[in-house]
Amino acid sequence: MLQTFRWIALVEGVTTLALFLVAMPLKYWGGNPVLVPPVGMAHGLAWVAYVAAMAVCLPGKGFSASEWARTFVAALFPFGTFLNDGLIRRKMAARGPA
Structure with missing residues (x-):
């Protein structure tokens, strides 16, 4: 389970990096906001999955x-x-092989 996490x-x-380093600079410096909604949604779903995990x-x-x-x-x-x-x-190593 720790490997899944x-x-x-x-x-x-x-x-997060895709949002901050690609989508947002493209929006604010390039004037093209097309990537912010899909990357933002992907990040939001990933964040919820992280907390649920x-x-x-x-x-x-x-x-x-x-x-x-x-x-x-x-x-x-x-x-x-x-x-x-x-x-x-470290937690995975302390628990030994899965």
Whole structure:
């Protein structure tokens, strides 16, 4: 389950980058807002999937309250899910092979 969560976190992080580094600059600097709605919706769905995956994938996996908070806060900041990946990988390693 933690590998599934890592995949969802990667998708959430990539959609954030696509929104901030492609769609929004194209809108504000290029005058072409065509990518903002689809990329924004993809990012919104990925964010909801990330939070839902927290509720499904993380219980019983040895996360402390502060690690839960860190994992949630990671989804609120650009690059946060990438920075939090080390924690998820350590938890996976501590649990051994799936």
